Amino acid sequence: MIEPTGHSELDALLPRIAAIAGLDADTLEAEQTALLGRKAGLFTTLLRSVADLPIERKRTFGATVNRLKTAAEAAVDARRAALDAAAAQAARRDVDLTMPGRKRAIGGIHPTNAVVDEIVGIFRGLGFSVATGPEIETVWYNFGALNFPPDHPAMDVHDTLYVDAAPAAGEQGDPTLLLRTHTSPVQIRVLQETPPPVRVVMPGMVYRKDPFDPSHAPAFLQIEGLAVDTDITFVDLKATLAHFARSFFGAQTVVRFRPSFFPFTEPSAEMDIQCRLCAGKGCPACKGTGWMEILGCGMVHPNVLASAGLDPEQVSGWAFGMGPQRIAMQRYDIRDIRTLYEGDMRVLEQFR
Ligand code: DAH
Numbered sequence: 001m002i003e004p005t006g007h008s009e010l011d012a013l014l015p016r017i018a019a020i021a022g023l024d025a026d027t028l029e030a031e032q033t034a035l036l037g038r039k040a041g042l043f044t045t046l047l048r049s050v051a052d053l054p055i056e057r058k059r060t061f062g063a064t065v066n067r068l069k070t071a072a073e074a075a076v077d078a079r080r081a082a083l084d085a086a087a088a089q090a091a092r093r094d095v096d097l098t099m100p101g102r103k104r105a106i107g108g109i110h111p112t113n114a115v116v117d118e119i120v121g122i123f124r125g126l127g128f129s130v131a132t133g134p135e136i137e138t139v140w141y142n143f144g145a146l147n148f149p150p151d152h153p154a155m156d157v158h159d160t161l162y163v164d165a166a167p168a169a170g171e172q173g174d175p176t177l178l179l180r181t182h183t184s185p186v187q188i189r190v191l192q193e194t195p196p197p198v199r200v201v202m203p204g205m206v207y208r209k210d211p212f213d214p215s216h217a218p219a220f221l222q223i224e225g226l227a228v229d230t231d232i233t234f235v236d237l238k239a240t241l242a243h244f245a246r247s248f249f250g251a252q253t254v255v256r257f258r259p260s261f262f263p264f265t266e267p268s269a270e271m272d273i274q275c276r277l278c279a280g281k282g283c284p285a286c287k288g289t290g291w292m293e294i295l296g297c298g299m300v301h302p303n304v305l306a307s308a309g310l311d312p313e314q315v316s317g318w319a320f321g322m323g324p325q326r327i328a329m330q331r332y333d334i335r336d337i338r339t340l341y342e343g344d345m346r347v348l349e350q351f352r
């Protein structure tokens with residue numbers, strides 16, 4: 001409380017200064033400017049008027065104006081500090097420290113990728129390296145270089161989308177572009193770039209005009225394998241692939257090789273593993289056969305080595321191709337391949 005000043009025009013200011021303590025933030029700002037503004041504030045005006053006063057009033061009037069000005073400044077500072085403190089307090093109350101924390105979803109590796117990684121890892125352990133090739137291929141790499149004769153019926157299962165784009169200049173053979181139907185063309189690309197000895201696995205996506213049903217997908221993964229060196233024989237093929245089957249499916253796994261046909265291998269084979277559910281007796285999982293097909297393989301055809309610029313008299317090789325999604329389905333008893341494409345958390349969480 002400020003005592004009456006003895007100057008009636010200044011006494012009128014006393015209630016105004018007292019009211020500062022109750023102002024909200026916006027009116028405080030306005031009142032500060034009105035009273036204390038450097039250029040046009042009320043106190044500046046009053047102090048300027050001192051000069052025109054008669055000498056006997058000058059001293060006490062001036063001193064009183066200064067005293068009230070200091071009081072007003074102190075009141076503004078105090079009110080501002082009080083408002084700031086209240087705001088900080090309110091902000092603190094907005095944070096509810098008893099609320100449960102926000103759950104952070106931690107992802108896992110998709111079962112398909114986990115199987116690819118594991119298979120690639122087994123071959124890495126045998127000294128294989130990893131290569132990839134383009135998903136848009138030329139007809140030559142996808143078929144011609146792999147010894148598919150033009151219009152051969154083996155191409156029927158390899159129907160795919162052709163890409164309507166200008167082929168690159170200087171391509172070998174038929175440069176028409178298509179979505180590759182298998183990873184085998186990567187064999188040619190690797191052999192063109194790497195002189196033997198070559199030991200490589202080549203994972204990647206392939207495309208075919210297949211329905212999207214429990215056992216087919218129009219886009220699926222393959223892992224291709226290739227070993228080319230001097231004196232590679234079918235024994236190397238059998239031993240390596242049997243080792244792979246035992247590493248992946250378990251040490252007791254029984255394998256068998258059946259004759260088959262692929263244009264790019266001669267001889268060609270399928271490798272089966274004995275059904276682990278019925279131990280070969282025959283059950284619904286192996287469709288009563290006692291065996292499950294795992295991959296196709298064979299000795300690299302001399303024409304394929306020649307396509308890649310190698311001399312089939314000097315080097316030989318073996319190759320395989322497998323579908324890691326089919327393998328994941330067998331291992332985890334997944335009955336519908338579409339499950340692997342859907343991203344359904346109820347399924348995927350089981351593989352974390
Ligand atoms: N490329 C074949 C396919 O997609 C799979 C395959 C079979 C690859 C035998 C090979 C192989 O390398 O030797 O049906």
